[in-house]
Amino acid sequence: MSDPKPTRRLIGPFNRVEGDLEVQIEIADGQVSAAWVNSPLYRGFEQILNGKDPRDALVVTPRICGICSVSQSVAAARALAQIEDVEMADNGRLATNLILACENLADHLSHFYLFFMPDFARAGYADKPWYSMIAERFTAQRGSASRELLPARAELLHTTGILAGKWPHSLALQPGGTTRAIESRERLRLQAIMLGLRRFLERTLFADRLEAVTALASQDELREWAEAHPDSDFGRFLMLADDLALHRLGRASDNFMSYGAYPTSENNSKPVFAIGTWQQGLAPLRTNAITEDISHSWMHAQRKPRHPFEGSTLPDADAEGAYSWCKAPRYDGDVMEVGALARQQVDGHPLIRELVAESGGNVRNRVIARLLEVARVLPVMEQWVQAMDIGKPFCNHGKLPEEAEGFGLVEAARGSLGHWIKVKHHRILNYQIVAPTTWNFSPRDEQDSPGALEQALAGTPIDGDGKDTVAIQHIVRSFDPCMVCTVH
Amino acid sequence: MSAPFRILWLQSGGCGGCSMSLLNAESPDLYNTLELAGIELLWHPSLSEASNEEFIALLERVVDGSQPLDALCLEGSVMRGPNGSGRFHVLAGTGRPMMDWIRDLSARARYTLAIGSCAAFGGITSGGDNPGEACGLQYDGSDKGGLLDGQWVSPDGLPAINVAGCPTHPGWVTDTLMQLALGELGTAELDEFNRPRSYTNHLVHHGCTRNEYYEFKASAELPSDQGCMMEHMGCLGTQAHADCNRRPWNGEGSCIRGGYACINCTAPGFEEPGHTFTETPKIAGIPIGLPTDMPKAWFIALASLSKAATPRRLRANAVADHIVVPPGAGKKPTLK
Numbered sequence: 001m002s003d004p005k006p007t008r009r010l011i012g013p014f015n016r017v018e019g020d021l022e023v024q025i026e027i028a029d030g031q032v033s034a035a036w037v038n039s040p041l042y043r044g045f046e047q048i049l050n051g052k053d054p055r056d057a058l059v060v061t062p063r064i065c066g067i068c069s070v071s072q073s074v075a076a077a078r079a080l081a082q083i084e085d086v087e088m089a090d091n092g093r094l095a096t097n098l099i100l101a102c103e104n105l106a107d108h109l110s111h112f113y114l115f116f117m118p119d120f121a122r123a124g125y126a127d128k129p130w131y132s133m134i135a136e137r138f139t140a141q142r143g144s145a146s147r148e149l150l151p152a153r154a155e156l157l158h159t160t161g162i163l164a165g166k167w168p169h170s171l172a173l174q175p176g177g178t179t180r181a182i183e184s185r186e187r188l189r190l191q192a193i194m195l196g197l198r199r200f201l202e203r204t205l206f207a208d209r210l211e212a213v214t215a216l217a218s219q220d221e222l223r224e225w226a227e228a229h230p231d232s233d234f235g236r237f238l239m240l241a242d243d244l245a246l247h248r249l250g251r252a253s254d255n256f257m258s259y260g261a262y263p264t265s266e267n268n269s270k271p272v273f274a275i276g277t278w279q280q281g282l283a284p285l286r287t288n289a290i291t292e293d294i295s296h297s298w299m300h301a302q303r304k305p306r307h308p309f310e311g312s313t314l315p316d317a318d319a320e321g322a323y324s325w326c327k328a329p330r331y332d333g334d335v336m337e338v339g340a341l342a343r344q345q346v347d348g349h350p351l352i353r354e355l356v357a358e359s360g361g362n363v364r365n366r367v368i369a370r371l372l373e374v375a376r377v378l379p380v381m382e383q384w385v386q387a388m389d390i391g392k393p394f395c396n397h398g399k400l401p402e403e404a405e406g407f408g409l410v411e412a413a414r415g416s417l418g419h420w421i422k423v424k425h426h427r428i429l430n431y432q433i434v435a436p437t438t439w440n441f442s443p444r445d446e447q448d449s450p451g452a453l454e455q456a457l458a459g460t461p462i463d464g465d466g467k468d469t470v471a472i473q474h475i476v477r478s479f480d481p482c483m484v485c486t487v488h
Numbered sequence: 489m490s491a492p493f494r495i496l497w498l499q500s501g502g503c504g505g506c507s508m509s510l511l512n513a514e515s516p517d518l519y520n521t522l523e524l525a526g527i528e529l530l531w532h533p534s535l536s537e538a539s540n541e542e543f544i545a546l547l548e549r550v551v552d553g554s555q556p557l558d559a560l561c562l563e564g565s566v567m568r569g570p571n572g573s574g575r576f577h578v579l580a581g582t583g584r585p586m587m588d589w590i591r592d593l594s595a596r597a598r599y600t601l602a603i604g605s606c607a608a609f610g611g612i613t614s615g616g617d618n619p620g621e622a623c624g625l626q627y628d629g630s631d632k633g634g635l636l637d638g639q640w641v642s643p644d645g646l647p648a649i650n651v652a653g654c655p656t657h658p659g660w661v662t663d664t665l666m667q668l669a670l671g672e673l674g675t676a677e678l679d680e681f682n683r684p685r686s687y688t689n690h691l692v693h694h695g696c697t698r699n700e701y702y703e704f705k706a707s708a709e710l711p712s713d714q715g716c717m718m719e720h721m722g723c724l725g726t727q728a729h730a731d732c733n734r735r736p737w738n739g740e741g742s743c744i745r746g747g748y749a750c751i752n753c754t755a756p757g758f759e760e761p762g763h764t765f766t767e768t769p770k771i772a773g774i775p776i777g778l779p780t781d782m783p784k785a786w787f788i789a790l791a792s793l794s795k796a797a798t799p800r801r802l803r804a805n806a807v808a809d810h811i812v813v814p815p816g817a818g819k820k821p822t823l824k
Contacts, residue, residue: 011540012580015533018504022580041567042576043501044619051616053764059751060759063612066505066655110511110534118537140537141519141529150517154738157512161738165746167512168505169655171766172746179711179747181809315619317575325576391810395712473539484503 006033011469012040014476016115016140018067019483021441023453023472024323027462032472035450035457037441042298042325045488046313049431054080054400054423057431061419062169064433065485067110069168070103070160071412072485075419075433078408081175083423086398092177094384095163095394097262098190099173100410101381102159105197106167107413108340108370109156109205111480112233113138113149116367119473120240130240137236145204145233152200158193162186176396183390190385198378206375207232213375217350219358222368234371246364247355249460250475252452253335254360255279256342257439259418261411262380272380273347273411277331282346286332287407290418292434293328296321296443305330305446308420308432309405325487328442328451329434337361337452338415338439339479341369349376361456363478370480402426412436414480435485453479492528493558493669496550496593497603499533500577500586501613501622502564505655506604507534512738513658525666530557544581551592559668560597562590562625565606565613566635569621576620587635590625594636598644599668600625601651603661608650608683609756610634616760624650627681630756646675650682654753659735660687679729681756687735691780692725692742692750695733702726704798705791706806711766715806717749719775722766725750726779 005028012022022038045064049057057076062069074096081088088096118140125131137145160167163180172179182190198210206213207229216222226238241247260275277283291305300316305328315325330336341361344352349372355365400423407420415436422430442451450458453476460471499507511534513521522529531538531546538546549555566587567577574585582589594600602625605611609629613622623634626648632638641647651664664684667673679688696702701716708715717723725733728750732742743750751765752758763769769776778787801813 010581013533013540013543013582014580015531015536015539015543018534019499020577020580038580040578040580041501042620043565043567043613043622044616047619048612048616056765059765060612060615063503063505063654066503066508069503069505069508114534122537141535147517147519150511150519151514154512154514154517158739161736161741163746165741165743165748166737168503168508170746171743171748171751174711177712180745181712181747183810315570315576317570317573393712394809395710397710469540 011472014473016118017477017481017483018065019486021476021481021483023457023476025457025472030461030463032457032460032462035454036323037443037451037453038324039326039441039483039487041483042315042487044313044315046431046433049428052428053426054083054421054428057421057428058171058174061433064488065482066168067107068103068412068414068417068482068485070100070164070170070173071410071417073170073173074100074410075408075417077173077175078410079406079419079421080400080408081398082406082408083404083421084175084398084400086176086396089177089393089396091181091388091392091394092174092396093263094388095178095180096173098381098384099160099164099170099178101262101377102156103167104413105374105377106153106156107480108374109149109153111413112367112371113145115480116477117145117237118143119470119477122470124468124470128243130243134236134240137233148200148204152197155193156197159190162189174395176398177394179395181394182388187385187388187390191382194378194382194385201374201378205233205371207235210375210379214372218354222351237367241364241367246474247359247362249471250363250456250478251360252337252456254356255331255334255336256345256361257285257331257336257338257416258343258346259285259409259411259416261343273343276346277336278342278345279334282348287409287418289332290434291330293330293445295328295446296323297327298322298325299327308407308418308434309422309430311420311430311432313432324443326438326442328445329439330445333447335442335449335452335455336439338436339366339369340373340413341366342415343411344369344373363474366478400426412485414482415439417485433488435482435488437479437481437483437486440479441481441483441486490526492526493665494528494530494556495559495561495665496530496557496597497532497561497563498590498593500562500564500590501567501620502604502606502611504534504563506563506661507532509655510658510661513662518658518662521662525669527665527669540581547589547593550596553596557593557597559599559601559665560593561601561603562607563603565610565620565622566590566625567620567622569619572621590635594625594642596643598642599646599649600642601649601664602626603651604656605652605654605753605758608652608681611654612759614759627756630681646673647678647682649673649678649684652681652683652754653730654758657687657732657735657737660684663687683729683754687731688729688754690729690731690734692728692730692732692744693779694731696725697733697745701802701806703794704802705795706798706802709807712747712809713807714809717744718768720768721749722751722764722768723749724752724777727777728752728754730754
């Protein structure tokens with residue numbers, strides 16, 4: 001049925017995303033013809049940081065976000081480490097990796113079980129043959145899966161109780177390492193926590209050995225695996241993703257970026273997950289190609305896109321042509337998608353490379369990459385616990401120069417996060433933050449190119465008046481957006 | 489069965505960290521804790537199914553009185569900017585500033601709770617020059633009167649209950665909700681900033697694992713040192729009202745146990761201490777902030793006395809990141 005006159009519709013607030021989000025869609029010919037994504041909350045962290053002692057960034061920036069708190073700390077600590085020219089103690093690097101990986105896995109699991117899957121238990125799917133099984137398992141708050149997840153997640157986060165005092169908002173993450181040198185008995189506790197999570201994953205999420213999941217190297221192997229593991233939560237997802245053709249939903253630019261995750265040595269020559277970009281092929285990351293555009297943001301005082309070192313953040317609620325508090329980060333002028341799918345694509349995991357070659361970045365592939373990453377990271381965490389040399393230092397110490405500039409890059413659960421800092425007279429002169437969802441949920445730029453989610457929403461089939469927005473919700477949540485980081 | 493105690497949870501100018509922390513509840517986990525206490529989450533931004541218009545319809549039902557509400561929980565500061573317009577946070581899908589929604593909903597809920605220091609006092613979001621014009625529900629920093637005026641009380645007669653902390657401990661939130669659900673929370677259970685006394689009648693200092701270093705003034709000098717962090721590292725544990733070391737975080741943690749200073753995050757204005765968070769301000773070598781209720785002259789006298797008596801073990805361990813001299817080292821074992 002064709003509708004000659006496009007209609008517009010405002011959708012929001014989306015819950016089960018971190019923070020506030022509003023999307024406007026234009027519907028024509030039974031599908032979304034265009035979308036505009038608005039991040040409706042501005043707090044002004046970059047302004048708050050100005051004039052402070054640079055070390056205070058370690059207190060302030062984690063509080064940008066309660067779900068990416070450690071990622072914010074690590075980005076700030078890395079920027080300060082560059083300024084102080086301090087190297088991380090080996091134990092400190094292992095501890096930082098463990099704390100960050102703990103947050104990332106907790107976030108991936110929260111996303112899957114609490115934020116993403118409950119949408120398939122909505123009454124709108126009641127006529128599906130799989131409905132009663134999915135509803136029993138994933139209905140928001142009442143499903144059996146969330147009852148199993150909450151204790152498993154809380155126990156995983158004991159990692160932070162041991163290594164970082166608490167989560168979120170720890171001050172343990174420092175430029176030269178971490179503030180808590182653990183003892184042997186605490187390392188045993190960490191080992192037990194890792195084994196506990198492995199048990200949860202191998203019984204519940206995968207019903208298989210993690211190593212069997214990470215070894216899946218092609219679509220055919222994944223299909224066979226799904227058929228053989230229908231009683232795993234991953235298997236359940238693959239079954240309904242197939243039934244609902246989630247691989248045809250939510251494709252964006254297919255340009256991917258990763259800052260690389262989990263350094264294994266001081267110079268970060270070979271992180272666990274590789275650094276780079278993917279635009280029809282792999283290329284090295286050039287951080288000087290990163291700019292932020294404010295042509296459609298409620299911001300002023302900047303005519304052209306600027307590199308974050310030169311960026312400014314001055315809100316202007318009346319800026320002409322603007323529709324979001326979010327800026328528009330671009331890489332050489334291009335829209336990039338970040339997150340677990342981008343990380344695994346850049347790193348070159350064979351399953352992900354094949355899935356992306358076949359159907360690009362989409363709802364199904366984003367979720368597969370996230371769960372694959374859970375299976376890939378935990379075994380490495382087990383090795384880091386083993387590698388800690390109890391009795392050796394956890395923290396090196398540097399000294400802040402009077403004037404300097406530096407940046408810190410990190411992969412948060414939901415993608416690439418960067419802090420750029422300029423220091424003068426021992427004070428913060430400028431602090432610019434470009435967060436993962438700033439990339440994914442950016443507004444249009446000066447070329448009028450839509451951001452990644454805006455592209456992903458275009459073409460989504462929708463009924464006449466757009467009342468049923470569940471497909472849009474799947475697409476939005478497939479990015480695991482963090483709106484509080486987005487604008488900060 | 490009696491009617492459930494119904495909660496509506498909203499987020500505004502904050503980070504969502506108090507919700508994330510709430511999910512860390514243990515023994516039992518969050519869902520079981522609430523269920524066993526007869527508490528129903530009518531809606532929570534991270535946990536509920538309802539989105540978009542289903543949720544807006546719920547808000548409208550609460551505002552028009554057709555949906556009874558026992559407790560409104562706000563997480564995050566109230567965003568009043570720019571220029572008092574509230575446009576820094578317009579609730580998605582409604583075109584209406586969040587602060588207006590909060591005002592209307594708080595008039596209906598039997599009780600209103602500020603979850604976290606942002607919602608209580610403004611918190612970190614009101615730091616620096618407060619670019620967002622952020623404030624708390626009923627406080628602006630330590631001054632009474634935020635979005636709601638200083639004299640405001642909820643329909644059931646309580647001021648906004650300030651479950652302050654950055655973030656809040658899951659137990660602080662669930663205890664307060666359980667007290668309310670049981671009808672066991674009145675003004676006598678709230679302190680001078682309307683924080684629940686269940687956790688603010690204690691100091692972070694209580695149960696501090698570095699107590700022996702404190703007693704002998706054996707001080708840490710650098711991050712990861714094991715000594716007392718009051719003299720040099722900015723620790724405010726002797727002044728901060730909270731039970732973090734009696735009721736640990738994430739299993740066995742706390743800020744101090746994690747090796748860094750308590751920054752007094754349950755207090756109004758913690759976000760602007762007037763100095764670098766992790767350095768103790770001093771006058772003539774003496775820390776400006778003294779332990780709560782301690783007369784200054786006595787503190788100085790006791791501190792210099794205990795410093796003179798510091799055992800070698802503590803002096804060595806205080807500036808190391810692990811035990812270099814264990815207790816009793818060098819002594820002959822004695823049998824009694």
